[in-house]
Amino acid sequence: MATIDPSRFRSTLLSIVRYGFGRTMEQATKVDIFNSVCFAVREHIIDRKIETEKRYADNDVKRMHYISMEFLTGPLLANNLINLGIYDECRTIVNDIGLDFDDLIEFEPDPALGNGGLGRLAACFLDSLASMGMPGFGYGINYDYGLFHQSIIGGYQHERPDFWYNKSSPWLMRMSGEKAMVPVFGRIEDSEDMVGEYNPMWVEWKLIVGRPHDIAVVGYGGKTVNRLRLFSAWASEDFDIQIFNEGDYYRALEDKIRFENISKILYPSDSRDSGKELRLVQEYFLVACAVHDIVSIYLNQHDSFDMFHEKVAIQLNDTHPALTVAELMRVLIDLHFVEWDDAWQITTRTLGYTNHTLMPEALETWPMHIFKKVIPRHLQIIQEIDRRFMSMIKEKYPDDPEKPRRMSIVIDNNGEKNIRMAHLAIVGSHSVNGVAAIHSELVKTRLVPDFYDLWPEKFNNKTNGVTPRRWILRANPLLAQLVCDTIGDGWILDLGRLRELEAHCKETAFLERLLMIKRKNKVRLASIIKETTYIEVDPESIFDIHAKRLHEYKRQLLNAMNIIHIYFQIRDDNIIPSVPRTFIFGGKAAPGYFMAKLVIRFIHGLAEIINKDSKANEWLKVVFIPDYRVSLAEKMIPGADVSEQISTAGMEASGTGNMKFAMNGAITIGTLDGANIEIAGEVGEENIYIFGHKVDEIESLRREHDADRFLNSSPALKRVMDAVRSDIFCPDEPGIFKPLYDSIVHGGDYYCHMADFQSYTDAHSRLANDYMDRHNWAVKSLLNIARTGKFSSDRTIKEYAEEIWKIKSQI
Numbered sequence: 001m002a003t004i005d006p007s008r009f010r011s012t013l014l015s016i017v018r019y020g021f022g023r024t025m026e027q028a029t030k031v032d033i034f035n036s037v038c039f040a041v042r043e044h045i046i047d048r049k050i051e052t053e054k055r056y057a058d059n060d061v062k063r064m065h066y067i068s069m070e071f072l073t074g075p076l077l078a079n080n081l082i083n084l085g086i087y088d089e090c091r092t093i094v095n096d097i098g099l100d101f102d103d104l105i106e107f108e109p110d111p112a113l114g115n116g117g118l119g120r121l122a123a124c125f126l127d128s129l130a131s132m133g134m135p136g137f138g139y140g141i142n143y144d145y146g147l148f149h150q151s152i153i154g155g156y157q158h159e160r161p162d163f164w165y166n167k168s169s170p171w172l173m174r175m176s177g178e179k180a181m182v183p184v185f186g187r188i189e190d191s192e193d194m195v196g197e198y199n200p201m202w203v204e205w206k207l208i209v210g211r212p213h214d215i216a217v218v219g220y221g222g223k224t225v226n227r228l229r230l231f232s233a234w235a236s237e238d239f240d241i242q243i244f245n246e247g248d249y250y251r252a253l254e255d256k257i258r259f260e261n262i263s264k265i266l267y268p269s270d271s272r273d274s275g276k277e278l279r280l281v282q283e284y285f286l287v288a289c290a291v292h293d294i295v296s297i298y299l300n301q302h303d304s305f306d307m308f309h310e311k312v313a314i315q316l317n318d319t320h321p322a323l324t325v326a327e328l329m330r331v332l333i334d335l336h337f338v339e340w341d342d343a344w345q346i347t348t349r350t351l352g353y354t355n356h357t358l359m360p361e362a363l364e365t366w367p368m369h370i371f372k373k374v375i376p377r378h379l380q381i382i383q384e385i386d387r388r389f390m391s392m393i394k395e396k397y398p399d400d401p402e403k404p405r406r407m408s409i410v411i412d413n414n415g416e417k418n419i420r421m422a423h424l425a426i427v428g429s430h431s432v433n434g435v436a437a438i439h440s441e442l443v444k445t446r447l448v449p450d451f452y453d454l455w456p457e458k459f460n461n462k463t464n465g466v467t468p469r470r471w472i473l474r475a476n477p478l479l480a481q482l483v484c485d486t487i488g489d490g491w492i493l494d495l496g497r498l499r500e501l502e503a504h505c506k507e508t509a510f511l512e513r514l515l516m517i518k519r520k521n522k523v524r525l526a527s528i529i530k531e532t533t534y535i536e537v538d539p540e541s542i543f544d545i546h547a548k549r550l551h552e553y554k555r556q557l558l559n560a561m562n563i564i565h566i567y568f569q570i571r572d573d574n575i576i577p578s579v580p581r582t583f584i585f586g587g588k589a590a591p592g593y594f595m596a597k598l599v600i601r602f603i604h605g606l607a608e609i610i611n612k613d614s615k616a617n618e619w620l621k622v623v624f625i626p627d628y629r630v631s632l633a634e635k636m637i638p639g640a641d642v643s644e645q646i647s648t649a650g651m652e653a654s655g656t657g658n659m660k661f662a663m664n665g666a667i668t669i670g671t672l673d674g675a676n677i678e679i680a681g682e683v684g685e686e687n688i689y690i691f692g693h694k695v696d697e698i699e700s701l702r703r704e705h706d707a708d709r710f711l712n713s714s715p716a717l718k719r720v721m722d723a724v725r726s727d728i729f730c731p732d733e734p735g736i737f738k739p740l741y742d743s744i745v746h747g748g749d750y751y752c753h754m755a756d757f758q759s760y761t762d763a764h765s766r767l768a769n770d771y772m773d774r775h776n777w778a779v780k781s782l783l784n785i786a787r788t789g790k791f792s793s794d795r796t797i798k799e800y801a802e803e804i805w806k807i808k809s810q811i
């Protein structure tokens with residue numbers, strides 16, 4: 001671990017304030033101070049970054065490149081200090097100067113360059129790679145606008161832009177002289193024969209310039225510093241001059257603006273396909289910049305492509321970067337004159353593809369005409385890949401004429417041709433993985449069974465994980481301290497060692513300390529709730545938290561239905577609950593997702609009525625904390641008694657919030673879906689509340705759906721559904737919640753709210769009863785902490801490294 005020389009740190013800091021920002025300490029703003037502290041910390045990071053790069057180059061190591069449209073890093077100052085091992089020292093020095101260190105830490109804005117699970121997973125992976133000393137790097141887009149900020153007005157979600165670029169992050173280092181030139185648009189001069197004999201002519205293309213910006217990724221212990229490279233799009237100067245010289249000044253400017261828009265915004269749809277041309281250009285831009293960079297790094301140390309797949313692994317984070325298949329082929333064939341067959345070997349041996357969703361609406365397909373316009377040469381290459389693949393399929397399955405249609409990359413949909421990105425990614429990779437055991441099975445048996453039949457050896461599972469450095473050490477310092485006091489600090493890099501805590505599950509003093517820590521975290525959360533919503537909540541009540549993107553399959557509405565059920569029991573049935581409960585929500589809805597936004601409005605409707613009802617509000621409260629983001633998650637998760645993981649079985653690929661809550665001692669109420677199944681397997685069935693239909697039951701449930709049967713057989717459900725339809729929770733806006741009722745009662749209840757209602761409410765009653773026995777609850781909580789070591793992203797990354805990437809630790 002590093003140390004810092006206090007007087008040197010202090011003088012560096014003062015001189016950055018003065019010479020970097022032109023101010024004395026007295027004049028400096030909070031932004032100046034924050035940036036200066038980060039710059040002073042950067043000095044420590046950069047020395048190690050340079051040393052790491054030298055170590056990798058000297059050993060000519062195999063490198064893994066993780067290409068992802070999203071990296072949801074969250075604030076970096078605290079984590080960098082923790083990983084460097086200088087958090088406490090730095091805190092003392094900064095406070096001694098007369099500044100407020102804790103305030104500065106809280107001041108850092110979240111870089112929100114991701115929507116949710118997929119982007120946050122990428123950030124956890126980078127932390128694990130660096131912490132284990134592995135040569136693994138991220139490639140992404142330096143969006144000017146990250147995920148929107150959410151505010152709530154009259155119960156409705158409003159979106160405000162997140163112009164994080166304006167805040168000129170001190171962590172972003174612009175790397176001049178390493179730009180990528182990316183051809184786009186234009187046409188193919190001769191489209192007849194495109195391989196082998198001669199190179200086709202891709203003409204009249206325009207050039208986008210990709211400028212790299214690096215964020216250092218500091219591994220725990222500070223030995224290894226990798227990088228996340230984010231590209232910004234610019235118009236090429238040369239190209240502008242040409243049009244300017246033609247005299248068309250305005251057209252030249254329009255083009256310039258058009259190109260610079262490419263890295264302007266992150267698309268805010270989580271698990272949904274945007275289908276916009278600009279999105280495809282973004283995907284291509286990222287892929288082209290990354291491939292350019294990866295090939296340049298390789299060619300720095302090698303003069304042929306013979307060793308490429310032994311020195312380079314590339315992982316595609318879902319299909320968003322699937323164009324890497326075509327771009328790597330193009331670069332090898334057109335720029336380096338590699339023969340098609342060799343190029344194909346290199347490409348498939350290099351690439352791996354991770355699938356993160358089975359949901360049809362999230363599976364990317366692009367109309368061929370957009371490809372033709374944006375990347376005509378890539379279209380040509382994809383068509384050739386498909387042609388060869390189809391002839392292989394026809395030869396292998398001569399008796400199944402439907403196979404080609406089911407498996408082709410290019411598909412004819414009533415006259416319009418589409419490109420199926422998942423098929424492109426599977427055909428072009430040597431490894432295809434899902435992100436939890438059940439999900440990986442469903443990928444094989446339901447999503448792409450034909451591909452599994454053809455290449456069973458390609459398919460594998462890599463259950464997700466999360467980094468304990470951010471999600472325990474940073475988010476829950478009190479718990480981290482208790483664990484260190486009890487079993488030492490070995491768990492930070494070997495989370496399985498948390499099992500050693502089990503030995504203390506009978507020690508009352510230990511359990512008391514655990515309960516006290518939870519209480520403190522709840523008090524901290526209660527004060528955030530007060531600040532952001534003006535609602536007062538009781539830290540003695542059960543903090544039941546449902547925090548994640550709003551989506552019908554995640555069933556925040558089922559949670560709301562149970563709340564209504566409890567409310568009516570208190571109000572109308574005079575049933576006093578065993579324990580007071582606070583239901584806490586957080587999460588953003590995609591701006592165009594009507595139903596998800598309506599659920600937010602509904603939760604606010606519930607809060608408005610229930611929190612004001614004096615008969616109920618000492619037993620039941622509902623709060624929605626706006627603008628859920630990484631920094632807020634860091635405060636919500638440690639304050640949870642109960643973690644809601646209630647997706648319809650088969651629909652949540654894995655989930656990672658479920659892991660974070662459990663390792664912070666929350667008890668899960670959840671369905672047998674995604675990684676919940678594996679969490680249940682680890683913690684044991686007495687330490688989790690599992691309810692609901694299983695994945696094999698869902699299909700027949702849907703087929704045999706009969707709303708009346710459910711409503712007539714359950715008066716409790718009927719009462720709840722009647723309330724959804726009525727205006728009880730929207731007295732001033734009658735009728736607004738009708739679509740929620742209709743989707744469940746008249747719309748076939750695709751997400752099985754009614755079918756799972758009874759077992760969900762039962763599970764909640766059991767949980768509330770169990771909570772009263774504080775000792776027993778503390779044991780459950782402890783066992784959740786002790787038994788969730790499997791869900792460290794270090795374990796996940798080791799599996800990827802050994803089984804797919806073949807990369808090694810360099811420390």
Ligand code: KOT
Binds near residue numbers: 121270318652656674
């Ligand atoms: C978004 C758009 C298209 C395809 C996939 C997505 C996607 C999937 N975004 N986030 N996910 C989530 O990824 C997490 C990390 O693997 C999973 O834990 C979670 O279940 C997915 O929903």
